[in-house]
Amino acid sequence: MTYAEAARALNGARILVVEDDFLISTEIDSILAGAGAMVVGPCRTLAQAERLIEANHISAAILDFRLGHDTTLPVAAQLHRHGIPFVFFTGQMNTRQIESACPGAKVITKPFQSRTIVAALADVLH
Amino acid sequence: MxxxxxxxxxxxxxxxxxxxxxxxxxxxxxxxxxxxxxxxxxxxxxxxxxxxxxxxxxxxxxxxxxxxxxxxxxxxxxxxxLVAATDIGTLFLDSGLRIKRFTDRMTDLFSITTADEGRSITDISHQLEYHDLVKDARAVLANLTPIRHEVRSRADRWYDMRMRPYRTADDKIDGVVITFVDISERRQVDEALRVSEENLSQGQRLVELSRDPIFIWDFDDGIVFWNRGSEELYGYSSAEAVGRRKDQLLATQIPGSSFAELRAKLLADGSYSGEVRHRTKNGRELTIETRIVLKTMAGKRLALESTRDVTERKQWERRQQLLLGELAHRVRNTLAVVQAIAHQSLRTSKSSEQFVQRFDGRLAALASAHTLLVNSDWEGADLATLARSQLEPYTSDNPGRVQIGGEPVTMPADLATPFGLILHELATNAAKHGSLSCPKGSVTVEWTVTRNDPRVLKVVWHEQGGPPVQQPVTSGFGSALIENGISSATVRREFKRSGLICTIELPLSKPAENGGGDIR
CATH class of the missing domain: 1.20.5 (Single alpha-helices involved in coiled-coils or other helix-helix interfaces)
Structure with missing residues (x-):
């Protein structure tokens, strides 16, 4: 899938961003906006994410695996219940913990290229 | 007749x-x-x-x-x-110490032939390192007391020499009988035995004193030997340990296996080595590297076991592994932050020169905050030091322009980096539009911490003596960073004619337990 194709898939999609670092969430906002998606969030806490999922029609989500001292696994579970696709991203080199907790989940490692984010989300939306 | x-x-x-x-x-x-x-x-x-x-x-x-x-x-x-067959060198001397008779064996030691019978013993040379031979013979004659010595020959053989008075049938003393029994082999055996006993006792003493735990347990019974190292590691004295079953005393556990399997392996292979768990007298669980050899001695099956406490090393390895993972995580996260700074700086810059200037400044702010965290083992950063380091580039020509003060506060690691960036943005703005843009302007940075729980840090950035300021019309990346850089912070900016007052309030969460902060 080319970037253009991926961006088409994202166009108009409502993407939930769960990331508590301002700089990184700003970056993701820019990437998603650049691909024509609408950003829901960014959420900086689990509670905020839970609220936004219930209140919005989310197309897909992108979650930082670690949020403060917690993980976003509860958010992933909630998304799964709603049948909403999602991707994780993480600074962890070893992604086994995520894979075992959430089998089959797509994981992007930091630092990331914008095309990787866009392609991954387009892929799960497909 | x-x-x-x-x-x-x-x-x-x-x-x-x-x-x-x-x-x-x-x-x-x-x-x-x-x-x-x-x-x-x-x-x-x-x-x-x-x-x-x-x-x-x-x-x-x-x-x-x-x-x-x-x-x-x-x-x-x-x-x-008898004389011919005997292996015992025997020499009969008369009361004048003249040779009366001797056995063949004597010719090994004395230069004598049968022709020498009748000659005085003093005339005969011998191979013995025994200078008192004649003196002793005279003493035996005089005192009638037997004399016994172990004497050495020049050929390095040893003889048990006995000298006793010769008594005739009617109990008269008629000379001296000297016998020489070759005891070289016995001496050698004795010597070898002595050396081996010495070695053994040295070895035993070494084992006894060794700081390495070494103990022996009867395969079918309890502990039979317990050295100093075992006492030190496990806390049980030798008296407490001997007689007890080893697996019970030390609550032996074998990860992924059992003591019964260990015994079976010992029986099959004669030895065992691996990692096990032992419990000390005071209940501490130890990770142990053990080596066991099974030997049958005097009908008993004895297990000779030497152990090494690797608890700390294992913990250190785990911590090392954890730290390495954490480090990789931080590096990747920091790279993502740098990437975000680069991209956002680029988006909001009008020229490449402006981009380079802004990017460099933010990168330096990030690096400076990191330095403080590294110096504190990522425990946190002292707020005063953090503020000074961020403002230092703007005060080098006039240090008095900036007043920094407040009670000692350690910024948790997860807040120190974004807070450093916020201070950097405030200082950059001040240098561009605010009080640091003219020589008379100054900045005070002061803070207090509330006593309630959670404690709230209130930092006030106060610019004075600069040109009149106005709220910017468009909100750039820098402003966004100041207002949203820390999600839990409440930031209020007042653009007064006298200068900007920026109040930042943020709850100080307890430092993370792993001391590692949580940069994602």
Whole structure:
């Protein structure tokens, strides 16, 4: 899938961003906006994410695996219940913990290229 | 006989006169002679009988002597054979210390031949390192007390030398008997035994004193040996440990296996090595590297076990692994932050020069905050130091322009980096539009911490003496960073004519337990 194709898939999609670092969430906002998606969030806490999922029609989500001292696994579970696709991203080199907790989940490692984010989300939306 | 001769002489003398009366007389005389002859005959017979009995006695004596002689001869022969056969060097000296007799063995030690019999022992050279030989022999003769020494020959053989007085059958002292028994082999065995015992006792002492835990347990019973190292590591004294079953005393656990399997492996292979868990007397669980060898000694199956406490090393390795993972995580996260700074700086810059300037400044702010965290092992950063380091580039020409003060506060690691960036943005703005843009302007940074829980840090950034400021029309990346850089912070900016007042309030969460902060 080319970037253009991926961006088409994202166009108009409502993407939930769960990331508590301002700089990184700003970056993701820019990437998603650049691909024509609408950003829901960014959420900086689990509670905020839970609220936004219930209140919005989310197309897909992108979650930082670690949020403060917690993980976003509860958010992933909630998304799964709603049948909403999602991707994780993480600074962890070893992604086994995520894979075992959430089998089959797509994981992007930091630092990331914008095309990787866009392609991954387009892929799960497909 | 003399009587017979006389009778014959008388009969010859009377021959010429033979008459009747003379005949009677003759008859009478003959009768007398006859009687005398008979008597003599009788006496002779008696004498003969006596001689015969003497002869018989002599024959008896003779045969007895012959028997004795044979016995003596046999004894002598036995003695000769004994002397020849004996391995014991024996030397007989008379009371003048002259050689009377010796066994063949003596020729090994003394330069003697049978021709030397009768010569004084003092004239004979020998191979012994024994200078008091003659003196001792004289002493034995004088005191009648036996002397015994172990003496060495020049050929490095050892002899058990015994010197005792020679007593004759009638208990007279008639010289000295010296015997030499070769005890070289015994000495060698003794010596080897001594050396081996010494080695053994040294080895045992070493094991005893070793700081490495070493103990022995009966495969079918309890502990039989427990060294100092075991006492130190496990806390049980030797008296407490000996007799107890090892697996019970140390609550032995084998990860992924069992003590029964360990025993089976020991039986099958004769040895075992691996990682096990042992519990000390005070209940501490230890990770142990153990080596066990099974030996059968005196009918007992003994397990010789040497252990090493690797608890700390394992913990260190785990921590090391954790730290390495954490480091990789931080590096990747920081790279993502740098990437975001680059992209956002680029988006909001009008020229590449402006981009480079902004990007460099933010990167320097990030690096400076990181330095403080690294210096504190990522525990946190002292707020005053953090503020000084962020403002330092703007005050180098006039340090008095910036006043920094407040009670000591440690910024948690997860807040220190974004807070440093916020201070950097405030300072950059001040230098561009605010109080740091003119020589008279100044900035005070002051803070207080509330006592309630959670404690709230309130930092006030106050610019004075600068040009009048106005709220910016468009909100750029810098402003967004100031207002949203820390999600839990409440930021209020007042653009007063006298200068900007920025109040930042943020709850200070307790430092993370792993001391590592939580940069994602």
């Amino acid at each position: 003399a009587d017979n001769d006389t009778a014959e002489q008388e009969s010859n003398d009377k021959k010429p006169v033979i008459g009747a009366s003379a005949g009677d007389e003759t008859v009478q005389r003959l009768r007398t002679v006859r009687e005398e002859s008979d008597a003599a005959n009788e006496e002779l017979r008696a004498a003969n009988e006596e001689l015969q009995s003497i002869n018989e006695e002599l024959q008896t004596v003779n045969s007895e002597l012959k028997l004795k002689l044979e016995a003596v001869s046999r004894a002598h022969s036995d003695l000769r054979n």
